[in-house]
Amino acid sequence: MPPPGSAERKDRADRVVALQVERDEAALVEGLKRGEAWAAAALFDRHAHGVERILRRVLGYERHTELSDLVHEVFVQAIASARSLREVDALRAWLHGIAVHTACRAIRYRKARRWLRFYEPEKLPEHATPEISEEAREAFTHTYAVLERMPAAERALFTLRHIDGMQVPELALSMDVSVSTIKRRLMKAEQRFARLARLDPVLCEWLSDNGRRE
């Protein structure tokens, strides 16, 4: 046994007291509120892929550098505002809400600076991906072309519901509004998408009664 008062003994006592153990969602949120580095890393590791998927669904085509900027931005915001999170159970929805807002802001920003661009990202030439049929690729391109003409909030709602497959209650939680409000907004978004899609021959075929099925 090391002598009393020795540095080794003190270190050992410190190790006993620290007892950093399970890092579940509650501990994670507490850690975030205290500004602990491990909590930021753990939050990212647990939720980064979900956040990336939401951003990608809402934005459609996006060069990976821009998408990575946005993923980073979502987590910076989340870590900075962790104190505002009231319920541990709401962590995932809260984070997804930040992702949706970030995506909408990116859309608005991109539209605002569009006149400066010589091309639009959606029209960039694609590299060939053999396992994707031409038909599916076409549906993808035309869907985002229509979505591009919709307001950012409606676009986000439509993509999360119909492309990501998110359920209405989850959408309501992420956007921090009631289920009835989400339903009303979703209906409006669907009507707008349908109206615009009628003008697009590819989507018109997909959405018609005799249209294609996957």
Next chain:
Amino acid sequence: MTDQRFSALGKVVAAVSDRTANSRRVVADARQRLLERSSHPAARFRWAKSGLFVVVACVAALVATSYFQARRATAPVTFELADGADAAGDFVTAPDRRRELRFSDGTRIELSAGTSLRVVDRTSHGANLIVERGRARARVARQAGDARWSVGAGPYRVRVTGTDFEVAWTPELGNFELDLYEGTVRVSGPGITGERELRGRESLKLVANGVSAGQRTSRPSVTEKQKGAPAGPAPSSDVARQSREQTGVTGSTGVTATWRELLRAGQTAEALSALERAGAERALSTARSEDLWALADAARLSGRPRLAQRALIELRENQGAAGRSAFLLGKIAADQLSAPSEATRWFETYLRESPQGSFAEQALGRLVELYGRLGSPAARRAAQRYVERYPNGAYGDLARRTLER
């Protein structure tokens, strides 16, 4: 166009999105940047903004502090009576009950019944007080090294810079007494050559009126003082050293003895202060088991959870105190340190060490509560164990609710 058609189209679009995405690289890039946030341009800008704010705040605080210090530097300290009565000028008496003077710098002077005191020469750094008769306890607030207080009693004068002491003066007999509780004072007067310094917990008794019999004692313990057993008299110049030698009170060991005895005398705050002055780490490592238990309880109950934790760890590590120590460590972590995960580990440790212990029911109940708070699946297991062992226990309802969820 129905909801199903939107969803069918959406599935195709999602599949294309997933196949063409480079998610792993996107996430890896973002992760790297997040963990090196300070080097990111946007983050740097934010840090720069925060830095600017801090600098502005510091400058404002500095200006405000200088302003208030400048004002304070010129204004003499003021005082009022704690009972709200008006002082008759600078002369205060406490004919039949205690009275307290509160000075603007935080200094407190408590007069015992039958004491008369005069406040003279108030300055921005302190005041000169004269105890004309009776006993006064002075708790002089520590200022930034320039507190200048003095207390006169008959022909004696006590100079202080920030300390806690009691002065008594009986003019008829010429008896002067000084009990020092904390800090350092310098005393001058008949029977003393120049000034004599007192430190720590020392007492001084002198008789004036031509009689130069001085008595200076170190007070080894409160209990001895309470029993009225002062250390023996000695020539005034060497009294302190001799007294320390006689009582074995030297260096840090002496201070350690003091915290134990203060604790046994029920003077918790004084005991904890004495312990910290002695150096808690060293004092704990040499303390006996019963002292460590008493210290852990005292520290825990007086809002010093870290100290209590150290005492309990010491008991576990070097005195082999399993069981109860783990339970108390769990309680401290849960109730005083807001560390539920750590608390669960201690309660589990207690149940492992003392499965039939007298705190087993409580420990298991706390586990149900804490695991539930953490959202851990272990809450159900703990609740199941609790209901089986203590169906009518205090945490029974909580355990059953946990199982129903």
